[in-house]
Amino acid sequence: MKMKGFEYLEEELQEMKEYGLFRTLVPIESDQGAKVVINGQEVLQLSSNNYLGLTNHPRMKEAALKSVEKYGAGTGSVRTIAGTFSMHEEFEKKLANFKHTEATLVLQSGFTANQAILSSILTKDDVVISDELNHASIIDGIRLTKAARKIYKHVDMDSLEAALKESGDYRKRLVVTDGVFSMDGNIAPLPAIVELCEKYDALIMVDDAHASGVLGRNGRGTVDHFDLNGRVHIQVGTLSKAIGVLGGYIASTQAVRDYIIHKGRPFLFSTSHPPAVTAACSEAIDILIDEPELIERLWDNAKFLKDGLRALGFETGISETPITPVIVGDGAKAHELSDKLLSHGVFAQGIAFPTVAKGAARVRTIVTATHTKEQLQEALHAFEKCGKELGII
Template identity: 60%
Template sequence: MSGLDYLAEELEQLKREGRYRLPAVWESGSDVWMELNGRRVLQLSSNNYLGFANHPDLKRAAADAVYRYGAGSGSVRTIAGTLKIHDELERELAAFKGTEAALVFQSGFTTNLGVFSTLLQDGDVVISDELNHASIIDGIRLSKAARKIYRHKDMNALEDVLRASGQYRKRFIVTDGVFSMDGDIAPLPAIVELAERYDAIVCVDDAHASGVLGRNGKGSTDHFNLHGRVHIQIGTLSKAIGVVGGYAAGSQALKEVLIHKARPFLFSTSHPPSVAASCLEAIRVLRSSSELVERMWSHAHGFRKALIQAGFDTGASETPIIPIIIGDAAATMHFSSRLLEEGVFAQGIVFPTVAADKGRIRLIITAAHSQDDLDFALEALKKVGRETGLIS
């Protein structure tokens, strides 16, 4: 065996474990019903919470921006790649999040890489929930700070770490606002109270909370009325906003330091103007009306209740992210494949994304789904659930 031949054995191991699956290749745009291999199937795995990925106002804004500004920005933003539309987006984002300023990155993942590698130094400590997103974990790894992990949402464990970390220069507490695999909400008020007691900095990643929690989808800080007490709000433009990108919102000083030092920002070409324009339009739609957010929540509450009544284990879910816990990886992937045969696309999530014994089908219920769509999905889930012995 030479070169990269060993990769074939790695792929065989994935197949033996029942974890092998290549991405679906769709023949239509992101929507509720989509074309896959010539079939029309119901999409239940998309992060498109509010239906913005196909919203007519966002598409119109993107098209107008192409004709006004062109297809690309031409450079990284610190050299020649900042356009007026980028500046407008950041001003609107800051107003939406209730902060002095916001800085947009190419993705939510690169935002976390840039923020943590820039702000955390030797002599600092970062304290992270054990179920935080991989982008937070990788951002922390790029820093020189000490790392401490506390049990998921365990405030006694968090306080124990804070109490024992007085020797560090700066203490950062970081948590997801909504946890992406379980759909539960971080106890942000308790985290903030502990941070204030122990003089720590709070950073919340609202990837799955922006557009979901808070008034008009403003996020977890707004949801808990903690404005001015959360130092850094990280978010994505790739989920509820429906496009692509990430951002860090906070003080003007935070923005300017990141502009000067965050490597993903400094060494990546800025978003095409069409991306910035459609993100900007999404924020404006959200600020003008709460209708889509309220519809999403109504759908989510009703669907989760129906799943529980049918006998499914939905774990700790309390948001539109609703897992169906199965456990075994192969059984999880089989369940997902059977659902697809029934006309429902609901991706199986297995190790290493979740623990080896916590395989699940992760459903995301959106404002764009109709009640008929959800009824169709529920019947398919119950049919496959009974067939596989998951429910009786």
């Protein structure tokens, strides 16, 4: 029997289908490697955030398995009641040392990390100043605070300075930026942002989701990449992308850690990470230190694909990182390119409004350290064939 009441949702979904924007989830039937199995067919994976291939690293899998045998499948509680295992605090100390900060706190995801920090440390007496292309988790975190908010034009330092000048009467000014912008692959001009924040006595927060494990020495992120250690008040990152597992973290001072433990609702009301997750994340930090060649291979592969796509005539925007968008413009055409690529053995997802602006739809590619040059050349051949068939190049 069909339940009544959701006709308005069905109408909107039907409209999405008519415009070619409705998408279904794509189940992967294998591990997350350079190649994956979809609908029984092996295809090249160019949509994963598994930058360094750590999801399948033997040391990661061994650490996860050993921890399950010793500590079980779950923790059974939130951190503040009975869900803090010694391994949680040991990992956070290791992570703080890696990030060159006084302390860290691990949460369930990068999304909840942004919500926890933004919703808790700001009041109606404060103002948050955010880049207009910041991640959705930052936007939603800002929505949860009573602080005033200002938006500055994307990576525009004149616009940022104007916002800082206009907000001198607030108790605290917090400037928030992505370190690497997830849709365009460009890097925030962090040195200039830090200088402005120091000039106007503002706090600065960097979301390093796509920089953790990718930029900086041994993957320490954009702060380390620009030699700004000790000058950025809050760093947020994920353990779900280059680190290869699950989670988010806040790297800052001991005072910030203690405050979030007491006031951060996503931390207070979510069960702690299971032992396998924590053990594998901890092992990942050791691998970043022991195997820096993974990051070197990632960047070499990124340059190969980026150069190849540009040589074919594709528009790749302002990307400076392993995130390389193939910008098509029309949302339906971006999805059509994605579907056609899959039929030619390449899994590269189309992304359209509202994830990106209308008229800026693209197929977003991300290479990994585990791709071979032969595989990437295969991908370029597929892009060339499909791009010409659709009149994109």
